[in-house]
Amino acid sequence: MGKVMVVTSGKGGVGKTTSSASLGAALAQEGQKVVVIDFDVGLRNLDLVMGAERRVVFDLVNVVQGDAKLPQALIRDKRVETLYLLPASQTRDKDALTEEGVGRVIDELRESFDWIICDSPAGIEKGATLAMRFADLAVVVTNPEVSSVRDSDRIIGMLDSKTRLAESGERLEKQLLLTRYDPARAARGEMMKVEDVLEILAIPLLGIVAESPDVLTASNVGCPVTLHNPGSPAARAYRDAARRLLGETIAMDEPQERRGFISRLFGRRAAA
């Protein structure tokens, strides 16, 4: 039976879709069979980030409403063969999804996949609640800034009350993925520090992804960063997070301030 993992945040633009694609790809690269579902009906993005926008025929809404069969809608990634995408519909809205239909699709996916990753839309409305509804665990994507942290806190409250696991009295496992972290700005006090965010949200840390142009580039070319630029710090951070999800213990290294060539040269000369 596969695990259902929701990637959520409350706030938009913090990196949910990028993280869903990157974690999905990293898990698939570890040999897991993974499907990533785009729940952002009406504003679909995941197909672009995963480079599958020209292969979409059927989508989640078609499957939920019974107009298409699941295998017809699943898109297999061309780079990692155990990675699949279930795209959202761009022409419909979130009301096209029903809880019963989504539950049926997820149950069917559980049979044949190791990981079902639900890429949640922003907000706390129907799309977001349906994305988290059937989750076994949650990855809360947060930027180190107050608005994002407060929205994440709100989402954690919903994960603890509105999911099926929570309603049956069990506790949903929640982990924090801190993205767009800028060590230099954090050091100058312009951004929240890792420990401040952890103190407020009080959930375990899954990983820290530093702000990096590599991530943006990878999104623009439609390839998860773990595939596009495996040596980059962001790819390493996602790969470590994926391996932590698989139960490995990997030391957490907080991104350090990277000093430019000139300042390094300068620093060395000053020290000499």
Next chain:
Amino acid sequence: MPAQLYPGAKAPAASRSTPDTDSDGLSLPKLRVRGRSVMALVIAPEPPFTNWFAALDEQMRRSASFFADRPVVVDLGAVVESIGREAIPVALDGLEERGLRVIGTEGVGSSMLAGTRWARLPTSLHGRDVAQTPRADPPGAVPAPSLLVDRPVRSGQSVVFEDGDIIVVGAVASGAEVIAGGSVHVYGALRGRALAGLKTGAGARIFCRRLEAELVGVDQLYRTAEHWGPGLHGRAVQIHCDRGALQLSALD
């Protein structure tokens, strides 16, 4: 239900200061008499007795300790007036059956009791009336007077408990609120809103281990974060009403 304070309800304690000696009249012990006031309950049975005793049973069930070991004075005025003297033993027997300790009567003359087994009861006890309301039994029999929340209160969540105190083990997030009939205790950072004293009024307080709140209020008084200086920010603080104004003071 009125209660009566009167002196000497319990037999005055008589004691001897010296042990018994020969009864030759030479060394009779000195007698000491003390006075004592006790609180007695005054109840007035009313016909029809079936209904009145049913109401009494219900009252006793709800607050058993209210009557326990309390001396009872029975006001028989209404009984005699509406039924007659023959109803007196019925009323008194009914009370005794329920375990009430009848020590006297009012509203009837001693002649009315003559010939019954209650004839020896005093009919005029002096005292003054004090208002007395039966209260439900204190903790133990009633549900818990406080609500324990042993996880953080997240943004957007609202914890409301009107019957008593709220105790939060963890933080109250920005955008969350905790509203209590009594006091609010937060063993963590208070970043959202806390309102205390919905029921208990100005006596309620708010305690938190770290004050970073957006708004605090006790009994209709409230303050937002901009009303207290940075001096208290991040410190352990209690908030209470003092002569109509909200006071915030550091605990450490």
